[in-house]
Amino acid sequence: MNRRLLPLLALLVAGLLGGLLLYLYLNARPYQETIDHGPSPQARANPYLAAEMFLRQRGLQIHHANGLEVLPTLKPEQHSLLLLGERSNMTPQQVEQLLDWARAGGRLLFVAEALWNKEAGRSGDLLLDRLHLRQFLSKDLKAPPPDAGKEPYPKLTKLYLEDEDAPAYIGFDTDFHLEDPDNLAQSWANSARATHMMQLSYGKGSVTVLTDAEIWKTPLIAKYDNAWLLWYLSADSDVTLLFDTDHDSLWSLLLKYFPQALVALAALLGLWLWHVGVRHGPMQAPTPKARRQLREHLQASAHFLLRRTGQQGLLHALRQDILRRAQHRHPGFERLTAAEQGQVLARLTRQPDSVISQALAPQPTQRLSSADFSRLVTHLQTLRNAL
Structure with missing residues (x-):
């Protein structure tokens, strides 16, 4: 930059600053402002x-x-x-x-x-x-009295x-x-x-x-x-x-400013209670797997059916199974008389007449004793297995 321009530039800047100060002096007016911050605590x-x-x-x-x-x-x-x-x-x-x-x-x-x-x-x-x-x-x-309005x-x-x-x-x-x-x-x-x-x-x-x-x-x-x-x-x-003055309780202040700390404290307290909790009696040992046999499941199923359908239901199911197998072995079996059906069953199963007669006899209406019921079921199962 030419050194002869520096004095001119300095005079220009000084003039601008002087004009700005003169404008502020002529137009600026001091004033007071009150800011209301509301009531004190x-x-x-x-x-x-x-x-x-x-x-x-x-x-x-x-x-x-x-x-x-x-x-x-x-x-x-x-x-x-x-x-x-x-x-x-x-x-x-x-x-x-x-x-x-x-x-x-x-x-x-x-x-x-x-x-x-x-x-x-x-x-x-x-x-x-x-x-x-x-x-x-x-x-x-x-x-109110009439003169109240006055x-x-x-x-x-x-x-x-x-x-x-x-x-x-x-x-x-x-x-x-x-x-x-x-x-x-x-x-x-x-x-x-x-x-x-x-x-x-x-x-x-x-x-x-x-x-x-x-x-x-x-x-x-x-x-x-x-x-x-x-x-x-x-x-x-x-x-x-x-009169009572309202003050925030310690609990409300903690809840307001330290909610995370309260959650962590509650979690720690729950873990501590779980750790020190006393069991009421010894722990029950798991059932040995050796007891879980097929025979037990079959017995449980049989007891369940006996409770649900009774003796007559079980006997009826066995007889129907025998008749279906006899019809399969001897077509037209269902059209035979009772005596003819007994002869066919004797020939097919090679069982004595006493077993066959008990199997084909009408179902008793009264409840059988445990021994009679077991004996009848045995005869029916023998005929079914022979067919």
């Missing part, structure tokens, strides 16, 4: 994580438990116990322990989880039945407080309704046609019943006055939230 494992964080921000001590085993360690005074999990396996003894805890000054809150059964006279929710409260479907209630927010639950002009609005599920047939509740919260929260004084403490606790899960806790209600029910107390 902690939030997926704990549906009430936002509720716990909210209460901690209000200065409350928050604890989490998976079962009622923690109840003996909770002091009732200035303590709120929120039963937010499934309670179908609760025993009557545990129900009494909870109510004794509330009677001693604790604040107990739980979610009604069964509908009232009129025929059975109970709902099956031991805690709800023990407090004489009932839960129904809102659609099964009577029609409510500004008919699907929201209103909670009125003393010295407050406006109610608090909570987003309960309006499909369920609580009923207090004995008028035990001191306060409650209603939507346009149903009751979704009741609070009862119980000894030195209190019991609060809700139709659902979904209002305190993410993201519903941020709507309406849902978070405020949680703070209002647990203010000035330590709080224990009792």
